Amino acid sequence: MIKTDRVSLEAQLKQIEHIEQTPYISIVQKINPIDPLNLFAHFAHLKGERFYWSNAAGDLTFVGLGTFKELYTDSSDDRFLAIQDQLNQLKESINVLHDFDVEGVGPVFFGGFSFFDTPHRKEWESFPENNFVLAKQMLTVKQGEYFLTHHIEVSPNDSIEVLLNQIEQETEAIYEAGLFVQETRKLEEVQDQLSFDQWSSMIAHAIEEIQTTNLEKVVLAREVEAVFDRTIPTEDLLYALTNQQQHSYVFVMEQGEEAFIGASPERLVSVTNQVMYSACLAGTTSRGETMDVDDLLAWRLLNDEKNLEEHRYVVNMIREAVQPICTHLDIPNEPQIYPLKNIQHLYTPVQGQLKPEVTLFDTLKKLHPTPALGGEPRQDAMNFIKMHEPIERGWYAAPIGWFDQSLNGEFAVAIRSGLIAGNRIKLFAGCGVVADSDAKAEYDETNLKLTPMLDALGGNRDDDYGE
Numbered sequence: 001m002i003k004t005d006r007v008s009l010e011a012q013l014k015q016i017e018h019i020e021q022t023p024y025i026s027i028v029q030k031i032n033p034i035d036p037l038n039l040f041a042h043f044a045h046l047k048g049e050r051f052y053w054s055n056a057a058g059d060l061t062f063v064g065l066g067t068f069k070e071l072y073t074d075s076s077d078d079r080f081l082a083i084q085d086q087l088n089q090l091k092e093s094i095n096v097l098h099d100f101d102v103e104g105v106g107p108v109f110f111g112g113f114s115f116f117d118t119p120h121r122k123e124w125e126s127f128p129e130n131n132f133v134l135a136k137q138m139l140t141v142k143q144g145e146y147f148l149t150h151h152i153e154v155s156p157n158d159s160i161e162v163l164l165n166q167i168e169q170e171t172e173a174i175y176e177a178g179l180f181v182q183e184t185r186k187l188e189e190v191q192d193q194l195s196f197d198q199w200s201s202m203i204a205h206a207i208e209e210i211q212t213t214n215l216e217k218v219v220l221a222r223e224v225e226a227v228f229d230r231t232i233p234t235e236d237l238l239y240a241l242t243n244q245q246q247h248s249y250v251f252v253m254e255q256g257e258e259a260f261i262g263a264s265p266e267r268l269v270s271v272t273n274q275v276m277y278s279a280c281l282a283g284t285t286s287r288g289e290t291m292d293v294d295d296l297l298a299w300r301l302l303n304d305e306k307n308l309e310e311h312r313y314v315v316n317m318i319r320e321a322v323q324p325i326c327t328h329l330d331i332p333n334e335p336q337i338y339p340l341k342n343i344q345h346l347y348t349p350v351q352g353q354l355k356p357e358v359t360l361f362d363t364l365k366k367l368h369p370t371p372a373l374g375g376e377p378r379q380d381a382m383n384f385i386k387m388h389e390p391i392e393r394g395w396y397a398a399p400i401g402w403f404d405q406s407l408n409g410e411f412a413v414a415i416r417s418g419l420i421a422g423n424r425i426k427l428f429a430g431c432g433v434v435a436d437s438d439a440k441a442e443y444d445e446t447n448l449k450l451t452p453m454l455d456a457l458g459g460n461r462d463d464d465y466g467e
């Protein structure tokens with residue numbers, strides 16, 4: 001089996017003979033299938049410099065290994081456009097040698113933003129307000145085809161033979177990935193950072209503001225920390241999430257000793273050649289144990305005024321945000337059900353044709369945070385969260401995803417997520433509070449939203465903790 005496509009690589013590398021001042025090259029080969037999870041696990045020695053992304057449709061997966069370049073900006077004025085500017089600068093020095101017409105190969109940047117644009121507390125130290133990585137090597141699995149991108153710094157004296165050998169060695173290392181075996185862990189405790197009484201008074205306060213001020217909806221979150229008897233390997237949790245959570249964006253970003261990981265059902269935005277997709281996801285119930293019960297729960301959700309109201313704020317805001325930047329917009333009038341393993345949501349898909357001058361980053365700026373994560377009006381909700389929610393959101397509920405040099409890409413909202421540090425993981429779950437909210441029902445809803453991560457950790461308990 002030929003593992004390195006020397007002919008294609010050589011043809012790509014020949015181009016650099018004609019290019020001057022080209023410090024970086026992006027070179028791609030089509031490769032034989034390899035399991036992305038095994039690959040991620042195999043490169044455990046690169047912990048802190050790995051990422052993983054798999055889209056909800058299940059037709060695009062990335063595994064990033066090693067950091068070649070990073071985009072970061074401390075401008076809080078306009079961090080979305082600041083990242084776009086940084087990309088435009090860096091792009092000048094990258095020579096893209098391949099000519100595969102495939103989405104997600106070559107220079108792809110993966111990373112995310114924090115929920116607030118202001119610096120955050122210690123536990124999120126490794127995850128700045130925005131951070132994107134261009135990997136040294138990246139596996140792309142696109143609709144069943146496998147590609148390996150290499151990013152290399154070249155100097156004028158490098159011969160094609162030397163570069164070819166380097167790529168060949170890197171490729172061989174990739175194929176050494178064996179079958180990965182999951183470890184077992186014992187859950188020692190789950191610490192709720194808010195008591196039910198504290199939660200209830202926060203919700204009561206929000207309802208009072210909704211009744212007496214401009215605030216109409218605010219999404220409030222809880223944090224619980226699960227402590228295990230040993231270190232939680234990122235790959236273990238990634239493996240479980242991938243197998244347990246269908247129709248979700250599965251993501252991992254490792255930074256230093258920490259990993260931010262989750263399986264989110266919620267797309268914020270995707271842009272491919274100016275075709276834009278977004279999604280309104282808000283309004284929640286559980287799944288039924290039988291089909292009849294499940295259908296009944298779905299029917300009730302579709303007819304429940306409180307959940308419909310929660311949902312409506314999101315649809316209205318997204319419509320208003322994207323209408324001015326689209327030449328065509330399609331948003332159905334009625335929500336449908338988005339079923340997940342333990343939970344079902346109200347869902348309204350959004351599709352639009354972006355005006356020619358509008359970029360993915362313009363859409364991020366307009367959309368983050370939607371009232372599914374922040375509230376309505378946006379600024380009042382953000383102020384309320386900042387003042388009254390006693391957790392540090394960090395990257396929770398913020399955009400996470402990828403983009404390429406042409407500014408195509410996709411971002412999910414980083415919910416159903418957690419921050420791993422050693423043998424501890426902080427988990428986050430929020431819920432949309434409106435005038436009709438009930439503290440106990442919202443609390444139960446957040447427990448439901450914690451279930452996927454706790455199940456994947458092997459740490460869900462039968463008893464209802466925290467009550």
Ligand SMILES: C=C(O[C@H]1C=CC=C(C(=O)O)[C@@H]1O)C(=O)O
Pocket residue numbers: 219221266281282283284310345371372373397415416428429430431432449
């Ligand atoms: C904020 C979260 O969920 C949002 C997404 C879907 C449904 C939601 C809800 O019904 O409250 C939330 O707006 C979370 O999972 O942490």
Ligand SMILES: [Mg+2]
Pocket residue numbers: 282283284310431432445
């Ligand atoms: Mg809700």
